[in-house]
């Protein structure tokens with residue numbers, strides 16, 4: 469059901485809460501880590517909205533700004549930590565001015581993301597750049613821009629994208645003509661604001677190619693139209709291939725399906741793309757934690773019989789162990805633990821927290837199947853060999869499979 473976009477900010481809906489938590493709970497550890505690169509952080513909320521919902525709940529701008537304030541206050545970098553935040557919105561620049569009034573130094577950019585982002589990023593060479601991309605529809609999501617950002621002269625670059633994958637499938641059916649018509653009841657419970665609507669034309673096909681970063685989506689729509697797959701599978705295939713396409717420019721791409729009710733199919737996907745393994749592992753842990761919150765919203769806090777992952781699959785500890793063994797047995801030479809974990813998450817999705825992988829690895833180390841090289845090797849305090857299975861805070865871990 470399409471809605472007038474003004475309604476969006478009347479009150480914050482549950483799925484907006486999950487989306488914001490995914491952003492906020494990632495930004496906290498991200499900021500703590502990224503400031504230690506001693507390069508400035510340039511944060512851009514590309515579809516910022518009003519800053520605050522009419523019911524008083526913070527929107528993505530206030531969520532990020534509060535985290536930056538706390539992050540700067542708690543860092544030990546003695547004034548050397550720098551964060552520049554910019555907020556783009558086509559319709560709500562004046563609301564942003566009002567609602568972000570208490571945060572000096574923020575940049576508010578009135579206008580369209582697609583017209584302003586390149587200019588905004590021109591001066592960010594050498595910075596750590598984070599782009600939050602949360603549009604209503606799909607129109608502005610030009611994949612070639614994402615490729616170009618990855619090739620920019622930044623120290624690091626990360627994207628968090630809200631991709632309305634169902635909206636894409638619907639438009640794919642529409643632009644490919646009558647015989648590809650999708651059953652409208654399919655979208656009954658999809659509440660959309662200002663959805664993208666394209667007419668059947670070559671120009672629209674080209675517009676979808678630009679968004680998808682290729683024409684792979686056409687064969688998915690054809691399979692759907694011929695009855696080979698249903699609409700849910702079509703969305704799943706499209707999301708998979710879209711992530712694969714992004715991985716041409718970003719080594720680590722993860723996605724979290726957002727379902728509003730349990731057993732319902734996803735309404736859209738939050739997609740995280742980065743070239744840094746630590747970012748990927750942080751996000752995988754974050755997705756697992758947010759999934760627990762989403763489950764609580766879906767079930768009203770009722771306990772379920774089985775623990776399930778975000779794809780509604782029952783979590784099976786034995787299966788995770790097998791997947792960890794299968795993956796880490798391919799580490800023939802010393803490999804950074806974080807890098808190996810990030811590749812695991814890209815391959816399997818955020819099926820468990822990194823701590824669960826760590827537990828399996830410790831048991832494999834005990835069994836003599838995994839060699840582990842830790843720095844520091846001995847605890848300064850106890851002088852005993854260290855046993856940690858996480859990197860960061862002056863600790864590194866490399867692993868190698870024992871043949």
Ligand SMILES: C[S@@+](CC[C@H](N)C(=O)[O-])C[C@H]1O[C@@H](n2cnc3c(N)ncnc32)[C@H](O)[C@@H]1O
Pocket residue numbers: 476484488514515516517518519520526527528529556557558559560579580581582602603604608
């Ligand atoms: C989903 S809302 C963003 C909500 C925001 N992230 C939050 O959590 O508060 C999308 C926003 O994009 C804005 N918008 C629409 N088209 C745009 C464009 N081409 N460029 C920038 N902003 C746009 C709308 O005015 C709207 O405020």
